[in-house]
Amino acid sequence: MTITAARMAAVDRNAAALDVSTKQLMESSGNALAREVRAVADSGDEVAVVAGRGNNGGDAFVAARFLAGDYDVTVHLLGRPETITTEIARENWDALRAAEIATERVLDSNALDLGSPDVVIDGVLGTGVTGAPREPERSAIVATNDAAATVVSVDVPSGVDADTGEVADVAVEADRVVTFHALKPGLEGREDVTVADIGIPEAAERFVGPGDLLSLSRDPQAHKGDFGRVMVIGGGPYTGAPALCAQAALRAGADLAYVACPDPVADEVQGYAEDLIVEPYVGTRLQPDHVEGLLADAEARDVVVIGPGLGGADDTLDAVRAFLEGYEGKAVVDADALQVVPAVETDAELVCTPHQGELAKMGGPRRDDWAERETLVAEFARDLGQTLLVKGAYDVVADGDATRVNRTGNPGMTVGGTGDVLAGITGALYSTQGALDAAAIAAYTNGTAGDAVVEEMGYGLLASDLLAEIPTALWGERR
Ligand SMILES: NC(=O)C1=CN([C@@H]2O[C@H](COP(=O)(O)OP(=O)(O)OC[C@H]3O[C@@H](n4cnc5c(N)ncnc54)[C@H](O)[C@@H]3O)[C@@H](O)[C@H]2O)[C@@H](O)CC1
Ligand SMILES: [K+]
CATH class of the missing domain: 3.40.1190.20 (Ribokinase)
Incomplete structure (x- = not known):
């Protein structure tokens, strides 16, 4: 079964009303993502996390926290921390800083330097995307595709519209996608996609909320x-x-x-x-x-x-x-x-x-x-x-x-x-x-x-x- 971005937002809100907060779901998402990265990376590998300012980036922050002990992790935030759009993503950013995990702020579209990572986590854009990618996200997608690395996308490859499945002119070419709760439009039939159960109660879909x-x-x-x-x-x-x-x-x-x-x-x-x-x-x-x-x-x-x-x-x-x-x-x-x-x-x-x-x-x-x-x-x-x-x-x-x-x-x-x-x-x-x-x-x-x-x-x-x-x-x- 596929779920649209709009229905996913509804289910997420219903889960919160059932006392399962979005922050809890983000923790599960980041954990599932980290497990998937472990499956493709060797101990000590360089992992570059490219994160936008929404909750898709927030999931990637959580994964970075899970992975930082065993891998050489650097988190690249596309913008200033003050412009992170949700409180829970910001809290997870703050947790990275407090734990002294390597972070970079990308304040200019041309400034993203990923180095030569073994794995890139694409947490640029998720179900909250509107329209084709703009800067600096656009350049970050290009840089991700240019890296000679295994690319793991968070929820959807950035550049894919999760309501319609349409692929923008610039989109991440993912080697693996970890999508949460259910397949998003555009991911049907792909063999490189893992659907991760993040603990949304069935009641959040079944009961009107x-x-x-x-x-x-x-x-x-x-x-x-x-x-x-x-x-x-x-x-x-x-x-x-x-x-x-x-x-x-x-x-x-x-x-x-x-x-x-x-x-x-x-x-x-x-x-x-x-x-x-x-x-x-x-x-x-x-x-x-x-x-x-x-x-x-x-x-x-x-x-x-x-x-x-x-x-x-x-x-x-x-x-x-x-x-x-x-x-x-x-x-x-x-x-x-x-x-x-x-x-x-x-x-x-x-x-x-x-x-x-x-x-x-x-x-x-x-x-x-x-x-x-x-x-x-x-x-x-x-x-x-x-x-x-x-x-x-x-x-x-x-x-x-x-x-x-x-x-x-x-x-x-x-x-x-x-x-x-x-x-x-x-x-x-x-x-x-x-x-x-x-x-x-x-x-x-x-x-x-x-x-x-x-x-x-x-x-x-x-x-x-x-x-x-x-x-x-x-x-x-x-x-
Ligand atoms: N709905 C749920 O139940 C859950 C969602 N989670 C994650 O949250 C994501 C959705 O998070 P958000 O709604 O915060 O949205 P996103 O993180 O997908 O994107 C929103 C951010 O991107 C910017 N943006 C939007 N369109 C853009 C464009 N065309 N070009 C450049 N920037 C653009 C916005 O200004 C905002 O900063 C999901 O994909 C998933 O990864 C998980 O954390 C856990 C549970
Ligand atoms: K993504």
Whole structure:
């Protein structure tokens, strides 16, 4: 399995939240790297460490400390120690200085003199690289390639983009690569690569954590000024559900939230919040003759959430079926609407948000055993060809390829309406994120908001209490 630089950063952050600090991971990384160098070097060999100012360099500092007793080690830092970008890399630099291990500062691109080392450790650039190498890193890569030495690269050969695998015009030609936790893009199929286990707990990947929220701010350019228009198709027998759902979408960052509902309930829905744009249709519940108009409206929206408060009348379900058959965009399907999903022919990309009972009604697994449940939900998602967010004490999110589990939330959240809030958050996030990430982050956020409410006022929460906590859960100090 390959992991991108962005996902690696998320997992690293999740590990820290599980009390495995990045400094601990750096120690493991440097240790693994040193072991690999021992395998290619003879005792007393000259080892030149070329280190950039990020954590890739930090790993190389740690390796230098492990190796200095047995080899002739010199560490070349590309820049001034004050410009080392992370605290943990700087601490490991300071440890080298305190131990009187030979260090050089390379303050001019032309000033790097590696001598004639037997081994070069390439800790110039790792997963934090952006764009093609600049100076002095660029010259350092050239000098590394010019050395008649065995080159061991740290995590990725410097010059390889660890998100895409693209190789820049100047990149280290490594003899060996020690990569951490999992293969990075561009390293697949290479025989000179060692994947080192650095002690990241499996839980950091499996459980949704604060690291998963990093993708929300990763690329501000990608969704500049447009956090999405979410259309909720809901209401009829129930009016609170679509209103909660649409308000949750706004709280989760949607720019606009529309509620399409039967006209007798429109005023009531609007009454919950003036921020909602209510678009009534004639009749008392959703029926097939409304579908054409809804499909036309949906074209101008980024995500549709269908289900909250619609009820399960036969003609309503026929309408849901017709809508999904005609719709090709992103949709979140909730509540009674879920039962039509297994048999429907649709080009839409769905996130389905059933609780255990709704999952069973869809023909999904009934088993509750945790480990087994994850596998069964993943298989069902694969069969459906859609993304599932199965709600429970532990929420399971699966798209058939990857599975995530969310454990935020509390028993107070079994109250009615929390599912409508979750569907709304999912809808908003789905406008800027992939289905799996949107569902995983939504589950985590909904649970975090619920935990915050219970912390503040104890049990007895209303679903509407969650709304005000959503922004803090997503972007505030609770993340
Ligand atoms: N994510 C994790 O779980 C772990 C990561 N570790 C190491 O940390 C590395 C990532 O560290 P960082 O995020 O600090 O990033 P890097 O060390 O990969 O690179 C960041 C540094 O390079 C500079 N830089 C970025 N692009 C450049 C370019 N095109 N030309 C010249 N300079 C450039 C930045 O200004 C910064 O100083 C990994 O590759 C790995 O080696 C390990 O320490 C342990 C665990
Ligand atoms: K490197």
